[in-house]
Amino acid sequence: MVGYHRKLLRVNLTNRRIEVQDLDEAMIRKYVGGVGIEAKILYEETDAETHPLSPNNILMAMTGPFTGTGVPTSGRHHLVARSPLTGLFGESNVGGSWAVHCKRAGLDGVLVVGKSESPIYLWVHDGKAEIRDAKPIWGRDAFESAEWLKKETLKEATAAVIGPAGERMAGIATIPHIGHIVRAAARTGLGAVMGSKNLKAMVVYGNDSIPIAKPDSLKASIKNVTPHILGVTEAFGKYGTSGGIENYEKIGNFPIRNWRDGRWAGAKKISGITMHDTILSGRKACLNCPIACGRHIKVTEGPYAPMDCEGPEYETIGTLGGLCLVDDLVAIAKANNLCNRYGLDTISAGGIIAFAMEAYEKGIITRKDTDGIELVWGNADAVVKMVHKMGKGEGIGKLMAEGSKKMAEALGKNAIEFAIHVKGLEPSAHDPRRFFSQALSYATAARGACHNASWSHPYELALSMPEIGIPEPQDPYQIEGKAEFTAKMQDLMCVMDALILCRFSQVGKAVTVTNHVDWLNLITDWGIDIPGYMLAGERIFNLKRMYNVRLGISRKDDFLPPRFLTLLRTGEDLTNQLPPLGRLLSDYYAYRGWGEDGMPTPEKLKELELDRL
């Protein structure tokens, strides 16, 4: 079989058993790779009784058929486990270099189960793995730990390494990936799963070749499309993911003051353009990516100097900045760097701090609770201090690091009314009152309020994908057809997370579904067509839903926070509308072939060949 090694490294940390499993060819063909294979394994090898932090939970890091092949923006992998934050299907997609090293080490992925008696790390290379002692770095931050790990293994290796937040199993703990670039598997608390297993890091290095069906044709196709990619993503690469902040603020997509306000002059001060003109010192790219949207910054003076590190991305600026009304870009960069060191999700961290600021404003928490920190809107230093508290699990920071849902439940009073989350996950920095597809996708995505589950808002602005029945940009507020459009985009994102391909490959129509399918066939020789490709995405989406249904999820859980359904924002030239969620959900379930209760029907599962799982 080409495109894969068909090898999954399985590590049981309880009995320290390491084995390489041969993956079944038909199974790979059906689930493609990445999240598809992970969803199948998680569904089959865990059950509703598997506690997220128990030894029985399994953590997987999978590559896909595109990994290591040179396909543009394919230097990524996908991690899956039952989420400690939501209690549901947990997943996170991350770029960098870990994936390519894993595949070049002769493996399609790594699965870890069990729990080590003491802190260890996994050293994966040349198709094999060793369990090594991590006691010397237990308690140290992710950057210091990565430095030590590279000295112990290989300086060219990449470390997926948790910080103190993951070690103490905080709900919003991430898995920072540190190689030539810093990227984090940030969402759904997967760092806590590593912490629960006493697994400090998974360090990988590989340099083997990857089997490809038609390598010369693939190379020619990539060479052909690369100038186009570079052309249409020029501004995106130059200004990074936050280059569009001013426009997003203007049109009502940017989140402001815990999702309450419509317009905010401060947005300009924290945009990617401002970063470019002030603290940016260079661009960085995940492996096999010509776009290079990663930021590197340098700060030599001021209260947060010195900084010579990765810069914040759009979502981070939107949440630690806009949601908290902080217009100090350097402070946001500092908070971002601290989140990476402690191993905290910047999106959740910003959402939780904004929630805490509103609780402070309403007198539900006081200065006594914050240990004297004046937690008021726009207080940049308070945001930095709160990140420290969450990272260390200190004072109120311990509760905050468990997520806004749990924090609201603990605070009581009316806190639950302004804790902004779906299924326990804080939303990314895209307002569902501006894009109804995001409203629907936030409500129905397996992991909660996640823009990446559909990545549909650009298609409600400017993009189209005629090959899958999206011939033109969609009206963001039109109800008719919204369910079908959203479901198609969710299916597409699922199969892209199986390949694995970056969302930003869609910027400016840089890469199309036709490219995906062409490259998949050149790599695997499958002869798959676009309907077959989209069917794989639909299968994966439904499988994730089945996993959550087994945990009790149904229509009652496909909600949006009341603020998104009742508060219309105002501001000059601002357009936004309240999403009619009930109607959207009914349309959506009908299109998906689910019952009105939000459950996939037996007929649908049979059609997707999921009925025998």
Ligand code: SF4
């Ligand atoms: S576009 Fe950015 S995030 Fe995506 S693969 Fe390239 S560098 Fe990584």
